[in-house]
Amino acid sequence: MDSGMTVPAERSVVLDAGDMGRAIRRIAHEIVERNKGAADLILLGIPTRGVFLAQRIASAITPIDGEAVEVGALDITLYRDDLRLRPARALEPTAIPAGGIDNKVVVLIDDVLFSGRTVRSALDALNDIGRPRAVQLAALVDRGHRELPIRADFVGKNLPTALAEQVRVRLVEFDEIDEVTIEGGAR
Protein backbone atom coordinates (compact mmCIF):
# COMPACT_ATOMS: atom_id res chain seq x y z
CA MET A 1 0.00 0.00 0.00
CA ASP A 2 2.66 2.48 1.07
CA SER A 3 4.80 2.22 -2.04
CA GLY A 4 7.24 4.89 -0.87
CA MET A 5 6.43 7.74 -3.19
CA THR A 6 3.26 8.96 -1.43
CA VAL A 7 4.27 8.38 2.19
CA PRO A 8 3.97 11.72 3.97
CA ALA A 9 7.05 12.71 5.92
CA GLU A 10 4.97 13.23 9.08
CA ARG A 11 3.87 9.60 9.37
CA SER A 12 5.23 8.20 12.61
CA VAL A 13 4.64 4.90 14.40
CA VAL A 14 3.65 5.48 18.02
CA LEU A 15 2.94 1.85 18.98
CA ASP A 16 4.48 -1.17 17.27
CA ALA A 17 3.32 -4.77 17.61
CA GLY A 18 5.27 -5.31 20.86
CA ASP A 19 3.97 -2.10 22.45
CA MET A 20 0.44 -3.00 21.44
CA GLY A 21 0.68 -6.48 22.97
CA ARG A 22 1.97 -5.03 26.27
CA ALA A 23 -0.77 -2.37 26.31
CA ILE A 24 -3.45 -5.03 25.75
CA ARG A 25 -2.04 -7.23 28.53
CA ARG A 26 -1.94 -4.25 30.92
CA ILE A 27 -5.55 -3.30 30.07
CA ALA A 28 -6.55 -6.92 30.75
CA HIS A 29 -4.84 -6.81 34.17
CA GLU A 30 -6.45 -3.48 35.02
CA ILE A 31 -9.92 -4.74 34.09
CA VAL A 32 -9.49 -7.79 36.34
CA GLU A 33 -8.09 -5.66 39.16
CA ARG A 34 -10.86 -3.06 39.00
CA ASN A 35 -13.62 -5.67 38.92
CA LYS A 36 -11.98 -8.02 41.45
CA GLY A 37 -11.99 -10.91 39.00
CA ALA A 38 -13.64 -11.61 35.69
CA ALA A 39 -17.01 -12.95 36.86
CA ASP A 40 -20.03 -11.22 35.27
CA LEU A 41 -17.79 -9.42 32.78
CA ILE A 42 -18.84 -8.91 29.16
CA LEU A 43 -16.44 -7.30 26.70
CA LEU A 44 -18.29 -5.56 23.88
CA GLY A 45 -16.15 -4.37 20.99
CA ILE A 46 -17.29 -1.55 18.74
CA PRO A 47 -16.83 -2.60 15.08
CA THR A 48 -14.62 -2.90 13.24
CA ARG A 49 -11.35 -2.94 15.15
CA GLY A 50 -12.85 -2.75 18.63
CA VAL A 51 -14.22 -6.26 18.13
CA PHE A 52 -10.74 -7.70 17.47
CA LEU A 53 -9.33 -5.78 20.43
CA ALA A 54 -12.12 -7.19 22.64
CA GLN A 55 -11.19 -10.71 21.57
CA ARG A 56 -7.51 -10.08 22.30
CA ILE A 57 -8.23 -8.56 25.71
CA ALA A 58 -10.51 -11.50 26.54
CA SER A 59 -7.81 -14.03 25.69
CA ALA A 60 -5.37 -12.01 27.83
CA ILE A 61 -7.80 -12.11 30.77
CA THR A 62 -8.27 -15.90 30.72
CA PRO A 63 -4.73 -16.80 31.94
CA ILE A 64 -4.95 -14.09 34.66
CA ASP A 65 -8.27 -15.13 36.11
CA GLY A 66 -8.65 -18.68 34.81
CA GLU A 67 -12.14 -17.91 33.64
CA ALA A 68 -13.23 -17.37 30.04
CA VAL A 69 -14.76 -13.92 29.54
CA GLU A 70 -17.78 -13.38 27.32
CA VAL A 71 -17.10 -11.31 24.20
CA GLY A 72 -19.50 -9.62 21.82
CA ALA A 73 -19.86 -6.83 19.30
CA LEU A 74 -22.00 -3.72 19.43
CA ASP A 75 -22.66 -1.86 16.19
CA ILE A 76 -23.61 1.75 16.90
CA THR A 77 -24.35 2.93 13.34
CA LEU A 78 -28.10 3.25 13.89
CA TYR A 79 -27.50 5.36 17.02
CA ARG A 80 -25.03 7.86 15.53
CA ASP A 81 -25.75 11.58 15.78
CA ASP A 82 -24.18 12.35 12.39
CA LEU A 83 -26.25 10.01 10.20
CA ARG A 84 -27.60 12.93 8.22
CA LEU A 85 -24.16 14.23 7.34
CA ARG A 86 -23.28 11.30 5.11
CA PRO A 87 -25.09 8.79 2.87
CA ALA A 88 -26.59 5.78 4.66
CA ARG A 89 -23.88 3.44 5.88
CA ALA A 90 -23.75 -0.35 5.76
CA LEU A 91 -24.35 -1.97 9.14
CA GLU A 92 -21.83 -4.08 11.03
CA PRO A 93 -22.81 -7.16 13.03
CA THR A 94 -24.04 -6.84 16.59
CA ALA A 95 -23.50 -9.95 18.72
CA ILE A 96 -24.69 -9.90 22.31
CA PRO A 97 -23.83 -13.01 24.41
CA ALA A 98 -26.84 -15.30 24.84
CA GLY A 99 -27.30 -14.51 28.53
CA GLY A 100 -27.89 -10.83 27.78
CA ILE A 101 -26.29 -7.89 29.58
CA ASP A 102 -28.71 -7.42 32.48
CA ASN A 103 -26.81 -7.08 35.79
CA LYS A 104 -23.47 -7.74 34.09
CA VAL A 105 -20.47 -5.44 33.96
CA VAL A 106 -20.08 -4.36 30.34
CA VAL A 107 -16.69 -3.12 29.18
CA LEU A 108 -16.99 -1.21 25.90
CA ILE A 109 -13.87 -1.50 23.79
CA ASP A 110 -12.88 0.83 20.96
CA ASP A 111 -9.63 1.44 19.15
CA VAL A 112 -9.43 5.24 19.35
CA LEU A 113 -11.20 7.53 21.83
CA PHE A 114 -11.61 10.93 20.18
CA SER A 115 -14.75 13.12 20.32
CA GLY A 116 -16.60 10.67 22.56
CA ARG A 117 -19.59 10.61 20.22
CA THR A 118 -19.16 6.94 19.35
CA VAL A 119 -19.23 6.06 23.05
CA ARG A 120 -22.33 8.22 23.55
CA SER A 121 -24.03 6.24 20.74
CA ALA A 122 -22.89 2.98 22.31
CA LEU A 123 -24.39 3.95 25.68
CA ASP A 124 -27.71 4.67 23.94
CA ALA A 125 -27.55 1.32 22.14
CA LEU A 126 -26.85 -0.51 25.43
CA ASN A 127 -29.86 1.20 26.97
CA ASP A 128 -32.13 -0.49 24.39
CA ILE A 129 -30.57 -3.92 24.89
CA GLY A 130 -30.70 -4.22 28.67
CA ARG A 131 -29.61 -2.80 32.01
CA PRO A 132 -26.01 -3.63 32.89
CA ARG A 133 -24.87 -3.24 36.51
CA ALA A 134 -22.03 -1.02 35.32
CA VAL A 135 -20.50 0.12 32.04
CA GLN A 136 -16.78 0.75 31.69
CA LEU A 137 -14.76 1.96 28.73
CA ALA A 138 -11.43 0.75 27.38
CA ALA A 139 -9.61 2.36 24.44
CA LEU A 140 -6.29 1.40 22.90
CA VAL A 141 -5.52 5.07 22.20
CA ASP A 142 -6.94 8.22 23.79
CA ARG A 143 -6.12 11.10 21.47
CA GLY A 144 -8.03 13.82 23.35
CA HIS A 145 -10.29 16.51 21.83
CA ARG A 146 -13.44 15.32 23.62
CA GLU A 147 -16.71 16.94 22.61
CA LEU A 148 -18.77 15.21 25.30
CA PRO A 149 -18.23 14.58 29.02
CA ILE A 150 -16.85 11.07 28.56
CA ARG A 151 -13.61 9.48 29.76
CA ALA A 152 -12.05 6.05 29.47
CA ASP A 153 -11.51 3.71 32.44
CA PHE A 154 -8.68 1.82 30.73
CA VAL A 155 -6.32 3.41 28.19
CA GLY A 156 -3.54 1.71 26.25
CA LYS A 157 -1.78 4.96 25.41
CA ASN A 158 -2.58 8.61 25.93
CA LEU A 159 -1.59 10.37 22.75
CA PRO A 160 -1.63 14.17 22.62
CA THR A 161 -2.53 15.14 19.05
CA ALA A 162 -3.41 18.13 16.92
CA LEU A 163 -6.92 18.11 15.44
CA ALA A 164 -5.51 18.01 11.91
CA GLU A 165 -3.58 14.82 12.60
CA GLN A 166 -4.98 11.35 11.93
CA VAL A 167 -4.50 8.52 14.36
CA ARG A 168 -4.75 5.13 12.69
CA VAL A 169 -4.88 1.79 14.45
CA ARG A 170 -4.03 -1.20 12.31
CA LEU A 171 -4.60 -4.76 13.51
CA VAL A 172 -3.29 -7.99 12.02
CA GLU A 173 -6.82 -9.44 11.79
CA PHE A 174 -7.92 -6.64 9.48
CA ASP A 175 -4.89 -4.72 8.20
CA GLU A 176 -2.15 -7.41 8.18
CA ILE A 177 0.00 -5.44 10.66
CA ASP A 178 -0.17 -4.38 14.32
CA GLU A 179 0.65 -0.70 14.70
CA VAL A 180 -0.66 2.72 15.67
CA THR A 181 0.45 5.69 13.59
CA ILE A 182 -0.04 9.44 13.51
CA GLU A 183 -0.34 10.81 10.02
CA GLY A 184 -0.73 14.19 8.34
CA GLY A 185 -1.17 17.57 9.90
CA ALA A 186 1.47 20.30 9.90
CA ARG A 187 3.28 20.17 13.23
Add this chain to the structure above:
Amino acid sequence: MRHLLSAGDLDLDEACLILDTAAQLASVSDRSVKKLPTLRGRTVVNLFFEDSTRTRISFEIAAKRLSADVINFAARGSSVSKGESLKDTALTLEAMGADAVVIRHGSSGAPHRLATAGWIQGSVVNAGDGTHEHPTQALLDAFTLRHHLRDGTGDLAGLQVAIVGDILHSRVARSNVLLLRTLGAEVTVVAPPTLLPFGVADWPCVVSYNLDEVLPNVDAVMMLRVQTERMQAAYFPSENEYSRRYGLDVRRMGLLPPHAIVLHPGPMIRGMEISADVADSPRAVMAEQVANGVSIRMAVLYLLLGGMTDDDRKEL
Protein backbone atom coordinates in the same frame (compact mmCIF):
# COMPACT_ATOMS: atom_id res chain seq x y z
CA MET B 1 -30.42 4.95 -4.01
CA ARG B 2 -33.15 7.58 -3.93
CA HIS B 3 -36.29 5.56 -4.73
CA LEU B 4 -37.21 1.87 -4.85
CA LEU B 5 -39.47 1.48 -7.86
CA SER B 6 -38.42 -1.76 -9.53
CA ALA B 7 -36.52 -4.84 -8.46
CA GLY B 8 -34.81 -4.55 -11.84
CA ASP B 9 -33.18 -1.25 -10.83
CA LEU B 10 -31.06 -3.01 -8.19
CA ASP B 11 -27.64 -4.30 -9.16
CA LEU B 12 -26.06 -7.22 -7.33
CA ASP B 13 -24.23 -5.02 -4.79
CA GLU B 14 -27.32 -2.98 -3.94
CA ALA B 15 -29.48 -6.08 -3.59
CA CYS B 16 -26.90 -7.72 -1.30
CA LEU B 17 -26.57 -4.50 0.73
CA ILE B 18 -30.33 -4.50 1.36
CA LEU B 19 -30.31 -8.21 2.31
CA ASP B 20 -27.26 -7.79 4.60
CA THR B 21 -28.76 -4.71 6.25
CA ALA B 22 -32.02 -6.59 6.81
CA ALA B 23 -30.08 -9.46 8.38
CA GLN B 24 -28.58 -7.08 10.95
CA LEU B 25 -31.92 -5.37 11.57
CA ALA B 26 -33.70 -8.70 12.11
CA SER B 27 -32.15 -8.96 15.59
CA VAL B 28 -34.14 -5.87 16.68
CA SER B 29 -37.29 -8.01 16.55
CA ASP B 30 -35.85 -10.29 19.24
CA ARG B 31 -35.09 -7.50 21.71
CA SER B 32 -37.31 -6.32 24.52
CA VAL B 33 -37.07 -2.72 23.24
CA LYS B 34 -37.97 -3.14 19.56
CA LYS B 35 -37.04 0.39 18.63
CA LEU B 36 -34.13 2.23 17.04
CA PRO B 37 -33.77 6.04 17.02
CA THR B 38 -32.45 6.14 13.46
CA LEU B 39 -35.33 7.87 11.60
CA ARG B 40 -36.41 10.17 14.43
CA GLY B 41 -38.07 13.24 12.93
CA ARG B 42 -38.65 11.68 9.49
CA THR B 43 -42.19 11.23 8.21
CA VAL B 44 -43.25 8.20 6.17
CA VAL B 45 -46.62 8.25 4.40
CA ASN B 46 -48.28 4.96 3.52
CA LEU B 47 -50.34 5.86 0.47
CA PHE B 48 -52.56 2.89 -0.29
CA PHE B 49 -54.99 3.08 -3.20
CA GLU B 50 -55.56 -0.69 -3.12
CA ASP B 51 -56.52 -2.95 -0.24
CA SER B 52 -53.68 -4.52 1.66
CA THR B 53 -53.18 -5.85 5.16
CA ARG B 54 -49.80 -7.51 5.19
CA THR B 55 -47.81 -4.96 3.22
CA ARG B 56 -49.26 -1.85 4.83
CA ILE B 57 -48.88 -3.16 8.37
CA SER B 58 -45.40 -4.41 7.56
CA PHE B 59 -44.29 -0.99 6.30
CA GLU B 60 -45.94 0.65 9.29
CA ILE B 61 -44.16 -1.58 11.81
CA ALA B 62 -40.86 -1.14 9.97
CA ALA B 63 -41.11 2.66 10.01
CA LYS B 64 -42.17 2.73 13.65
CA ARG B 65 -39.31 0.46 14.74
CA LEU B 66 -36.99 3.04 13.22
CA SER B 67 -38.80 5.84 15.11
CA ALA B 68 -40.22 7.53 12.00
CA ASP B 69 -43.62 9.18 12.18
CA VAL B 70 -46.11 7.20 10.12
CA ILE B 71 -49.20 8.50 8.40
CA ASN B 72 -51.55 5.95 6.89
CA PHE B 73 -53.50 7.19 3.94
CA ALA B 74 -56.10 4.86 2.45
CA ALA B 75 -57.86 5.95 -0.71
CA ARG B 76 -61.17 4.81 0.67
CA GLY B 77 -62.50 7.48 3.01
CA SER B 78 -60.13 10.16 1.69
CA SER B 79 -60.49 12.91 -0.89
CA VAL B 80 -59.48 10.40 -3.55
CA SER B 81 -62.93 8.83 -3.29
CA LYS B 82 -64.28 12.32 -4.12
CA GLY B 83 -62.29 12.34 -7.34
CA GLU B 84 -58.93 13.87 -6.38
CA SER B 85 -56.09 13.04 -8.78
CA LEU B 86 -52.80 11.37 -7.85
CA LYS B 87 -51.06 14.67 -8.57
CA ASP B 88 -53.13 16.69 -6.12
CA THR B 89 -52.84 14.01 -3.46
CA ALA B 90 -49.06 14.07 -3.95
CA LEU B 91 -48.89 17.86 -3.76
CA THR B 92 -50.84 17.76 -0.50
CA LEU B 93 -48.44 15.22 0.98
CA GLU B 94 -45.47 17.29 -0.16
CA ALA B 95 -46.92 20.40 1.48
CA MET B 96 -47.23 18.42 4.71
CA GLY B 97 -43.56 17.45 4.56
CA ALA B 98 -43.42 13.73 3.80
CA ASP B 99 -39.85 12.39 3.65
CA ALA B 100 -40.92 9.14 2.02
CA VAL B 101 -44.06 7.92 0.31
CA VAL B 102 -44.81 4.21 0.27
CA ILE B 103 -47.33 3.78 -2.51
CA ARG B 104 -49.60 0.95 -3.57
CA HIS B 105 -51.70 1.67 -6.62
CA GLY B 106 -53.93 -0.31 -8.98
CA SER B 107 -52.29 1.22 -12.03
CA SER B 108 -48.93 -0.05 -13.21
CA GLY B 109 -46.42 2.80 -13.26
CA ALA B 110 -48.09 5.04 -10.66
CA PRO B 111 -45.01 4.96 -8.33
CA HIS B 112 -42.75 5.80 -11.25
CA ARG B 113 -44.95 8.77 -12.14
CA LEU B 114 -44.93 9.91 -8.51
CA ALA B 115 -41.14 9.68 -8.32
CA THR B 116 -40.32 11.39 -11.61
CA ALA B 117 -43.05 14.00 -12.11
CA GLY B 118 -41.42 16.47 -9.71
CA TRP B 119 -44.50 16.65 -7.48
CA ILE B 120 -42.66 15.51 -4.36
CA GLN B 121 -39.08 15.76 -3.07
CA GLY B 122 -39.07 12.68 -0.86
CA SER B 123 -38.24 9.07 -1.65
CA VAL B 124 -40.84 6.85 -3.28
CA VAL B 125 -41.13 3.16 -2.40
CA ASN B 126 -43.21 0.95 -4.66
CA ALA B 127 -45.42 -1.27 -2.48
CA GLY B 128 -47.11 -2.87 -5.48
CA ASP B 129 -48.39 -1.21 -8.66
CA GLY B 130 -51.05 -2.92 -10.75
CA THR B 131 -49.68 -6.01 -12.47
CA HIS B 132 -46.20 -4.50 -12.69
CA GLU B 133 -43.89 -4.79 -9.67
CA HIS B 134 -43.66 -5.36 -5.93
CA PRO B 135 -39.94 -5.05 -5.18
CA THR B 136 -39.99 -5.38 -1.36
CA GLN B 137 -41.88 -8.68 -1.72
CA ALA B 138 -39.16 -9.96 -4.05
CA LEU B 139 -36.50 -8.83 -1.56
CA LEU B 140 -38.16 -10.59 1.37
CA ASP B 141 -38.54 -13.74 -0.73
CA ALA B 142 -34.85 -13.60 -1.63
CA PHE B 143 -34.02 -13.04 2.05
CA THR B 144 -36.08 -16.10 3.02
CA LEU B 145 -34.45 -18.23 0.29
CA ARG B 146 -31.00 -17.07 1.35
CA HIS B 147 -31.71 -17.87 4.99
CA HIS B 148 -32.91 -21.42 4.25
CA LEU B 149 -30.75 -22.44 1.33
CA ARG B 150 -27.58 -20.31 1.45
CA ASP B 151 -26.56 -19.83 5.14
CA GLY B 152 -27.96 -16.31 5.15
CA THR B 153 -25.08 -14.66 3.30
CA GLY B 154 -23.98 -13.78 -0.22
CA ASP B 155 -25.99 -14.18 -3.40
CA LEU B 156 -28.22 -17.02 -4.69
CA ALA B 157 -25.98 -18.27 -7.50
CA GLY B 158 -27.18 -21.56 -8.94
CA LEU B 159 -30.40 -21.76 -6.95
CA GLN B 160 -33.37 -23.22 -8.88
CA VAL B 161 -36.70 -21.53 -8.17
CA ALA B 162 -40.12 -22.25 -9.69
CA ILE B 163 -42.81 -19.55 -9.68
CA VAL B 164 -46.21 -21.13 -10.25
CA GLY B 165 -49.64 -19.72 -11.02
CA ASP B 166 -51.13 -16.47 -12.27
CA ILE B 167 -47.98 -14.93 -13.73
CA LEU B 168 -50.09 -12.66 -15.98
CA HIS B 169 -51.52 -10.61 -13.14
CA SER B 170 -48.66 -11.00 -10.68
CA ARG B 171 -46.38 -8.11 -9.79
CA VAL B 172 -44.70 -10.47 -7.34
CA ALA B 173 -43.67 -12.79 -10.19
CA ARG B 174 -42.14 -10.02 -12.30
CA SER B 175 -40.18 -8.51 -9.39
CA ASN B 176 -39.00 -11.95 -8.29
CA VAL B 177 -37.85 -12.97 -11.75
CA LEU B 178 -35.82 -9.75 -12.07
CA LEU B 179 -34.30 -9.86 -8.58
CA LEU B 180 -33.59 -13.60 -8.49
CA ARG B 181 -31.84 -13.27 -11.85
CA THR B 182 -29.68 -10.44 -10.48
CA LEU B 183 -28.80 -12.62 -7.49
CA GLY B 184 -27.76 -15.46 -9.79
CA ALA B 185 -30.70 -17.83 -9.29
CA GLU B 186 -32.39 -19.63 -12.18
CA VAL B 187 -36.14 -19.19 -12.40
CA THR B 188 -38.79 -21.32 -14.10
CA VAL B 189 -42.28 -19.85 -14.37
CA VAL B 190 -45.06 -22.42 -14.54
CA ALA B 191 -48.59 -21.50 -15.63
CA PRO B 192 -51.28 -22.30 -18.13
CA PRO B 193 -50.58 -20.46 -21.41
CA THR B 194 -53.54 -18.14 -20.77
CA LEU B 195 -52.00 -16.87 -17.52
CA LEU B 196 -48.61 -15.96 -18.98
CA PRO B 197 -48.02 -12.33 -19.91
CA PHE B 198 -47.34 -11.16 -23.44
CA GLY B 199 -43.59 -11.10 -24.00
CA VAL B 200 -42.72 -13.65 -21.31
CA ALA B 201 -40.33 -15.24 -23.79
CA ASP B 202 -38.08 -12.20 -23.29
CA TRP B 203 -38.04 -12.54 -19.49
CA PRO B 204 -34.80 -13.91 -18.04
CA CYS B 205 -36.42 -17.21 -17.10
CA VAL B 206 -37.59 -20.57 -18.45
CA VAL B 207 -41.31 -21.15 -19.15
CA SER B 208 -43.07 -24.43 -18.51
CA TYR B 209 -46.68 -25.62 -18.64
CA ASN B 210 -46.07 -28.80 -16.66
CA LEU B 211 -45.67 -28.50 -12.88
CA ASP B 212 -44.93 -32.20 -12.25
CA GLU B 213 -41.91 -32.05 -14.57
CA VAL B 214 -40.46 -28.96 -12.88
CA LEU B 215 -40.86 -29.81 -9.19
CA PRO B 216 -38.15 -32.56 -8.86
CA ASN B 217 -35.45 -30.09 -10.00
CA VAL B 218 -36.09 -27.03 -7.83
CA ASP B 219 -34.79 -25.81 -4.46
CA ALA B 220 -37.87 -23.70 -3.82
CA VAL B 221 -41.34 -23.32 -5.25
CA MET B 222 -43.31 -20.09 -4.99
CA MET B 223 -47.08 -20.46 -5.35
CA LEU B 224 -49.13 -17.45 -6.54
CA ARG B 225 -52.77 -16.66 -5.96
CA VAL B 226 -55.10 -16.54 -8.97
CA GLN B 227 -56.12 -12.88 -8.95
CA THR B 228 -59.78 -13.18 -9.90
CA GLU B 229 -60.36 -9.51 -9.01
CA ARG B 230 -58.19 -8.52 -11.97
CA MET B 231 -59.80 -10.97 -14.42
CA GLN B 232 -62.42 -9.83 -16.86
CA ALA B 233 -62.43 -13.06 -18.88
CA ALA B 234 -62.25 -16.79 -18.35
CA TYR B 235 -58.61 -17.90 -18.29
CA PHE B 236 -59.26 -21.55 -17.41
CA PRO B 237 -62.31 -23.84 -17.60
CA SER B 238 -62.89 -24.31 -13.86
CA GLU B 239 -61.19 -23.71 -10.53
CA ASN B 240 -61.18 -27.43 -10.03
CA GLU B 241 -59.26 -28.05 -13.22
CA TYR B 242 -56.80 -25.25 -12.44
CA SER B 243 -56.22 -26.67 -9.00
CA ARG B 244 -55.68 -30.18 -10.37
CA ARG B 245 -53.08 -29.06 -12.91
CA TYR B 246 -51.33 -26.17 -11.14
CA GLY B 247 -52.18 -26.46 -7.45
CA LEU B 248 -49.63 -27.72 -4.93
CA ASP B 249 -51.00 -30.67 -2.96
CA VAL B 250 -49.28 -33.26 -0.80
CA ARG B 251 -48.59 -35.60 -3.72
CA ARG B 252 -46.86 -32.84 -5.68
CA MET B 253 -44.95 -31.67 -2.61
CA GLY B 254 -43.57 -35.22 -2.46
CA LEU B 255 -41.95 -34.64 -5.87
CA LEU B 256 -39.77 -31.85 -4.44
CA PRO B 257 -36.24 -32.65 -3.28
CA PRO B 258 -36.09 -33.11 0.53
CA HIS B 259 -34.44 -29.71 1.20
CA ALA B 260 -36.83 -27.65 -0.95
CA ILE B 261 -39.12 -25.06 0.62
CA VAL B 262 -42.55 -23.69 -0.33
CA LEU B 263 -43.22 -19.95 -0.45
CA HIS B 264 -46.40 -17.95 -0.97
CA PRO B 265 -46.65 -14.16 -0.94
CA GLY B 266 -50.17 -14.28 0.53
CA PRO B 267 -53.08 -14.03 0.69
CA MET B 268 -53.49 -17.79 0.12
CA ILE B 269 -56.62 -19.45 -1.18
CA ARG B 270 -56.48 -22.87 0.43
CA GLY B 271 -57.79 -25.57 -1.86
CA MET B 272 -57.04 -23.52 -4.97
CA GLU B 273 -53.32 -22.97 -5.65
CA ILE B 274 -52.21 -24.64 -2.42
CA SER B 275 -53.81 -27.36 -0.33
CA ALA B 276 -54.29 -26.89 3.41
CA ASP B 277 -51.94 -29.80 4.17
CA VAL B 278 -49.13 -28.11 2.24
CA ALA B 279 -49.84 -24.66 3.69
CA ASP B 280 -49.57 -26.06 7.22
CA SER B 281 -46.53 -28.28 6.56
CA PRO B 282 -43.12 -27.43 8.03
CA ARG B 283 -41.76 -26.88 4.52
CA ALA B 284 -44.07 -23.90 4.01
CA VAL B 285 -42.32 -20.75 5.20
CA MET B 286 -45.12 -18.18 4.93
CA ALA B 287 -44.86 -17.00 8.55
CA GLU B 288 -41.13 -16.43 8.10
CA GLN B 289 -41.79 -14.48 4.91
CA VAL B 290 -44.02 -12.11 6.85
CA ALA B 291 -41.46 -11.67 9.65
CA ASN B 292 -38.67 -11.14 7.12
CA GLY B 293 -40.84 -8.54 5.39
CA VAL B 294 -40.52 -6.24 8.39
CA SER B 295 -36.71 -6.55 8.38
CA ILE B 296 -36.51 -5.94 4.63
CA ARG B 297 -38.72 -2.87 4.83
CA MET B 298 -36.69 -1.52 7.75
CA ALA B 299 -33.56 -1.98 5.64
CA VAL B 300 -35.10 -0.21 2.64
CA LEU B 301 -36.35 2.72 4.73
CA TYR B 302 -32.99 2.99 6.51
CA LEU B 303 -31.01 2.97 3.27
CA LEU B 304 -33.32 5.52 1.63
CA LEU B 305 -33.83 7.86 4.60
CA GLY B 306 -31.20 6.99 7.21
CA GLY B 307 -28.37 8.97 5.67
CA MET B 308 -28.12 12.35 4.06
CA THR B 309 -31.17 13.22 1.98
CA ASP B 310 -31.63 16.03 -0.53
CA ASP B 311 -33.30 18.14 2.16
CA ASP B 312 -30.26 17.82 4.41
CA ARG B 313 -27.97 18.73 1.52
CA LYS B 314 -29.91 21.95 1.00
CA GLU B 315 -29.53 22.94 4.65
CA LEU B 316 -25.75 22.55 4.60
